[in-house]
Amino acid sequence: MNAPLPGPLNDNPILDKWVAFPAPGTVTINTGRVEIGQGVLTAMAQIASDELDVAMGRIAIHSGDTDRAPNEGYTAGSQSIQFGGVAMRQACADVRALFLDQAAKIIGCEAGELSIRDGSILRNGATTGQDYWTLAGAVNLAVKATGSGARKAVADLKTIGASSPRLDLPAKIFGDAVFIHDMQLDGMLHARVVRQPNRGASIAAIDEAAIKRAAKGEISFVRQGDFLAIVGDNETAVDLAGAAAVNHVTWQHVEAPTPLQQEATWLLQRPAIDRVIGAPEPADAQGKERFEATYSRGYLAHASISPSCGLAEFRDGHLTVWTHCQGVFPLRGMLAKTLGLDASAITVHHAQGSGCYGHNGADDAAADSAIIAMQIPGKPIRVRWRREEEFVYEPKSPAMVVKVRALLDADGKPVDWTQEIWSGTHNKRPGAGGILLGAQALPNPLPEPPPSCVPESNGGGGTRNGEPLYDIAAKRIVHHLVTETPVRTSALRGLGAMPNVFAMECAIDELAERASKDPVDYRLSIIADKRARAVVEKVAAMAKWQPGAPGGTGHGRGIAFSRYKNRAAYCAVVVELDVDEEIRIGHVWCATDAGLVVNPDGAINQIEGGIVQSISWVLKEQVRFDNAVASFDWETYPVLKFSEVPEIDCALINTKDEVPLGVGEVTAGPTAAAIGNAVSHALGARIRDLPLTRERIMAALLKN
C-alpha cells in the first residue's frame, strides 16, 4: 500500500495534467500555482528538473490555465511549495518511474540498472540510445498517479535546495511586456468602470454629455442595471471619461463608512457569530495570578503597486478571460454563475500582475472585463482600474481586536490561555465567502453568501495563529466573527496571524517582564518544541542578544516567535530600533526553519519582503474612513519608503531532511510583535494598538 498521494495530486491524479514531453528535448510542466512575484514557477521547474533528471532549460511551465493546468484552487496561504510543490515532485517521480519501466522493457534489463541524465536513459552509466522523447509514444501518461515513483533522496538532490535565479525576473528588468497590463489583442477596447459605491446603490442620473466632453475623444457607455462602464479604443479618452464620470454620475442609497467605524474597537458589541475552540473555560481560577490585555489593529489595504486589470473576449459563444488573480478555477466558477454561462464555455488564463499579497481587486477587474465583453461580442475588452478605485474598492484586511487572558503559575508561567478575537471575515474570495464586485451592480445580483471565515482545518482566518504553540496546559480561542463590516474584507497575507501573533507575543513579553525574566529565556522556558527553540536561539545569537539591557532609553530591542498556522515554517525575529516622536528601525534579524527549502535565495527574498511589509503595516498603515474610504492614493495611504527600510539579516535553519514548510507569510506576525516589544523596551511603556503612530507614541510617553 502506497502512502496517500499529496493533496493536489490526489485531486488531479492523471499524470499528463502535470507533465508532458511535447517535442524532442522539451518538457512541459503544468501547475495550478501562479506567479505573483514569489518565484513559485522557478521553484516548480527546479523540482521537475531534479525528479525528472532533465536540465532546467528544457522545462517550459504552464501555470494557472483552466484548459490545461491541474485545479489547485488558490495560490495562497504559503501552501504552494508545502503542498503544490510536493504534488509536482511526486507526479514527476511517478512519470520518471513509468519511463524507466518502459526503457527496461525495450532494453531487456531491470529498471534498477537504469538511470537518467538530462533526459537520456543510461544503463550502468552508459548511453542506451533511449530518452524521454524516443519513449514518449510508448508511455501512456493519461494514467493515475500511484505515488510509487521513488522521490530522490535528499543527498541526491541537485537543483532542489540550490538558489536558481528566477526565470521571470530578467524580462521584468529589461522592460518586456510581461504583465497583463501590457497585453495587446487585435481590436482591443479599453474600458473603465463607474463603480457602484456599495451593494444596493443605484444610479439616479448620468450626465453623459459632460463625460463625453471630458473624454476629448470617442467613447461609448455600456450599462447593465447599475453596472456602468466607459469603453473606447483610445485609452486616454477612456481614462479621462472614467475619472470625470465619478463626478457626473449620481447615486442613491449610498452607504459610507464613518470615522467611528474606522477603529477596531467599533467591532466590539457588534452582531457576531460566536464560537469557543479548545479547552473549556477553567472552572476554578482561584489563587492563580491573572493577566489580561487588549490589542488591536486597524483595516489594511493590499495596496498592490499596479491597479487591477482584466482582459476578456466573448467570441462564438465562448468567453476567454485573462486575469492576475490567485485562483483561475474558482474565478471561472463564479463567472459562470454571474454571467449565466456553463463553466465549459469559459476559459480563464492567468497572466502576471504586480504582487497581490492576497485577495485584491484582480478577480473583480476580470469580472468587469467579462461583463463588458459579453455586451460587445468579438471585441477583446481590457479594464484597468484607476489608482483610487483600487484603494477604495479592493477588499481590505479586517480590523481586529484581540484580548489575551492568562492564568499564571507561581513561576509566572501561563497555565491557561484565552485568546478572544473580534474580526470581520478574512475570506470573501469569489465563490468562497463573497461574490464578484461588478456582479453586485447587475440586475438581480447574486445573493451575498452567509457570513463565514476560513475554517480551522484550512488554517483559520480570524483565528489563524490564535492558539499559542507554547506548552500551556489549557488553551482556547473565543472567536467573534463580526457579521457586518463597514467595508468589504478578505484575505491579506497571513490573514489573522499578524494581529494574533502581535497580541500573543506582546503578551508573552509582558508576562516575562512580570516574572522579571529575559524575553528570550522566558520563551525558552515555556516551549519544548525543538524546532521552535532552535529559531529562537538562532535569532538571539544572530542579534547578539544581551539579557538585561536597560529599558526606557529611547533605544530598544524586541524578540518574537511564531510557527505560521502552527503548521508551516517556524520563524523568530529580533528588531532593534530607536524611538523619539517616531520609530526608526535600524536592524532586523530573522531565523526561519522551513524544512527542505527548494530555493533558499527565493525563500529569503520572501522572508525579507514579508518583514518589510510588516514594518510598513505596523509603522504606517491604516485605511481611514471619513464618510468614504479616505485612503485613496499613496499620499493618503503611505507605505514604507526606501530610506525607512532597515538592515535585514535572514538565516535559514538547515533541516533538509524535514518536509518543506511554507514561508511566504511567516514573518508578518513575529515582525509586528518584535517591533511592539522593542518599542515597549525603548519607551518603558507598552503600546497595544496598531499602527504605532506618532499620536500613540506621544500618548504612551505622557502616560509614563
Next chain:
Amino acid sequence: MTKPIDFFVNGNAVSVSPSNDDTPLLNVLRNDLGLMGTRFGCGLEQCGCCMVLIDGQPEKCCTKPISSVAGKQIITVEGLGTPSHPHPLQQAFIDEQAGQCGYCLAGILVTATALLAKNSSPTRGEIALALDGNICRCGSHNRIMRAVEKAAARMRSGALQ
C-alpha cells in the same frame, strides 16, 4: 487630430499625432510606440512606475502632456540595455535577484541610472533618498540598493562598460 509632435525615444526620432495635446507621454510610449516597459502605477506622479529620463532628468510621465516633450530626448527602460548588452544596473539587478513581482523595477532602474550619472559613488543613504520617489510594495528594497551599489562599483572600475 493635433499637429504631429516630434521627439526622440531611446535615440530614435519619433513623430506622433495624439488625439489631444494632453495625452500623457506614458500612454504614447505604451499605446502608440509599443514600449511596455514603462508601467502605469497611479496616474498621479506618486509611485514612480512610469519613471523615464527626459533630457537626462528622471521624471514621472503618467501625467506629462505629450506636447511638453516636443524636441526632447526620452530614455525608457528599453533604452538602458538588452539581454545581450545589459546596462550594468540591469546586470546587477539580475545578480542580486533584486525584485519580486518586478512591476516597479523599470522605474527604479531609470531613477538609479539618473543617480549614477551624477553620483558615481553614492552611499546607501544617497541611494535610498534617490529611490524614495519609487514605491516597491514587495519589500525588495535592500536587494535593489545592493544592486545599485554593485553597479556603481562596476561602472567605476570600467567593468561591463
